[in-house]
Amino acid sequence: INLQQRGVTYDINFNNNSIRVQKLGWLRVRGMNQLKNAVEFANAKLIKKASGYYLAVTCYYSPDDLNVSVKHSESIGVDFGVSTHITLSNEEQWSSSVKESERLKRLQRKLQRSVKHSNNWYKTRVLLRCEYEKLTNKKKEQANKLVHKLLQYESVFFQDELLKSWRKQDGFVRAGKRLQHSSLGLVKAKLKVARNAVMLPSSVATTQTCVCGKKNKHLLNQRTYYCEHCDYSMDRDVHAAQNMIRLGQKYSPGESGGALVEEMSDKTIVLQSPMKQ
Numbered sequence: 001i002n003l004q005q006r007g008v009t010y011d012i013n014f015n016n017n018s019i020r021v022q023k024l025g026w027l028r029v030r031g032m033n034q035l036k037n038a039v040e041f042a043n044a045k046l047i048k049k050a051s052g053y054y055l056a057v058t059c060y061y062s063p064d065d066l067n068v069s070v071k072h073s074e075s076i077g078v079d080f081g082v083s084t085h086i087t088l089s090n091e092e093q094w095s096s097s098v099k100e101s102e103r104l105k106r107l108q109r110k111l112q113r114s115v116k117h118s119n120n121w122y123k124t125r126v127l128l129r130c131e132y133e134k135l136t137n138k139k140k141e142q143a144n145k146l147v148h149k150l151l152q153y154e155s156v157f158f159q160d161e162l163l164k165s166w167r168k169q170d171g172f173v174r175a176g177k178r179l180q181h182s183s184l185g186l187v188k189a190k191l192k193v194a195r196n197a198v199m200l201p202s203s204v205a206t207t208q209t210c211v212c213g214k215k216n217k218h219l220l221n222q223r224t225y226y227c228e229h230c231d232y233s234m235d236r237d238v239h240a241a242q243n244m245i246r247l248g249q250k251y252s253p254g255e256s257g258g259a260l261v262e263e264m265s266d267k268t269i270v271l272q273s274p275m276k277q
Helices: 102-113 119-150 184-192 236-247
Strands: 010-013 018-021 025-028 040-049 052-060 072-080 086-088 153-159 197-200 224-226 233-235 260-263 268-271
Touching: 072 184, 072 236, 086 236, 102 119, 119 184, 153 184, 153 236, 184 197, 224 236, 233 236
Parallel strands: 072 153, 153 197
Antiparallel strands: 010 018, 018 025, 040 052, 072 086, 224 233, 260 268
C-alpha cells in the first residue's frame, strides 16, 4: 500500500514508537531508531511479507552520516569469480556464499509430499516463504559487511561483470548454485553507488593484459596467468585485481555511480547525489 505524504497518509511518533496509517489508526512498530537521524521524510509503503508487516520509509540523510571512514590509504582492486567469489589485489580471498539451511530443505521435501491445496500444503508454503526471507536477509547482511570492509580503502576498483552470463557457458551450466547462493550481485550494486569506488567497463581486458602491456589469450580453466613475452606469471584472479588498479586510473571515483533503490526490512534507502536518500 503506497503512503504518499507524511502527516496525511501516514505519520510517525518517535516518543511512543508508533505510526499512524490512514484508515488503520496508530500501530506499534519496532526499529524506529533507524529513522531518528533522518533529515527529511518522503513517501512510504506498507508491505506484507511472510514474517509480518513492514513499513518502508523513504528518508533523506546527510552524506556525512552515511560515509565510511577511510582506514587504509592505498587503493584496492576487486575481482569477482565463480570458484573464488571475491579476490583482492593484496591476494586476500573472500567467500560470499550463503547456503540453504537444513530446515529449508526439510520444508521443500514436506511440500512435495503434501496434497496440493490442502491445509498442510498452505501452511508449509508460508513456512517456506519465511525461510527464504531469512536467507535473503543473510545475503544482505553479508553484502553490507563485505562492502563496509572494501570502502575502508581510499579507492576501490572493480569491473562491471555480467553476472547473469556466468550461469551458462557454451550451453553448459557453469555457475548455477555457486552464483545463486552468493551475494555478488548485492556487493556489485552497493559498490556502484559508493563515492570512492570506480567501476571499469566490462570491455576492459583485465585478465588478458600483462604488466608489460601485451595481451595474451587466457582460457577459463587456466588458473595461473603467464605471459610469453616477459615470462611474467601470477595467480589469475590476483593478476586481474591488480590490473584493475593500473587500468582504472583514468576513471575518476564516482564517475560511474548512479541511483539505487534497496528495500530493507523496515525502511528504504536511495543513494544519490548531492543528497543521499
